[in-house]
Amino acid sequence: MVTAVAYTNFRKDLKSYMRRVNDDADMLLVTNKDEHDNVVVMSASDYDSLMETLRVYQNQYLRNKVQRGMEQIREGAATQHDITKD
Template identity: 50%
Template sequence: MEAVSYSGLRKNLKHYLQQVNDDATTLLVTNRDNDDTAVVMSKRDYDSMTETLRIMSNPTLIDKIRRGKTQIAKGKTKQHELIEPDD
């Protein structure tokens, strides 16, 4: 994770926001007071992270995922053609 000072971020805000969005990286924004340190990430990555946390905190979903992985490992899957939506 790259780190930049608050003043450095302010001076190059456009560059850093493009970097975070284009490279899917996070940026640590530092300040003299450690309590004011922040992390900047793209909305896409934030949404992905929160969805993952939601899934991982749901025991029912985790159980379904584990059962599916077991079925795949045992070759108990079926392939279906994609259904084309009506025009």
């Protein structure tokens, strides 16, 4: 669930809210009198993850590849690979 905070309160305690967003891996809705001025604050790592998910979803080849992999897992046809070599 996204926490909401008024812009004036956000501004007064910016550092604390930024720390909370990063520590809790949650988003923060900063509200203003005009709802068109509302913004969402999230950690940079969460943003990067969201953008990567969006890129995969928008790329039909990658999206199909993920879907095939998910089907293989559901069917028990997946194999485990060691990707780290000493």
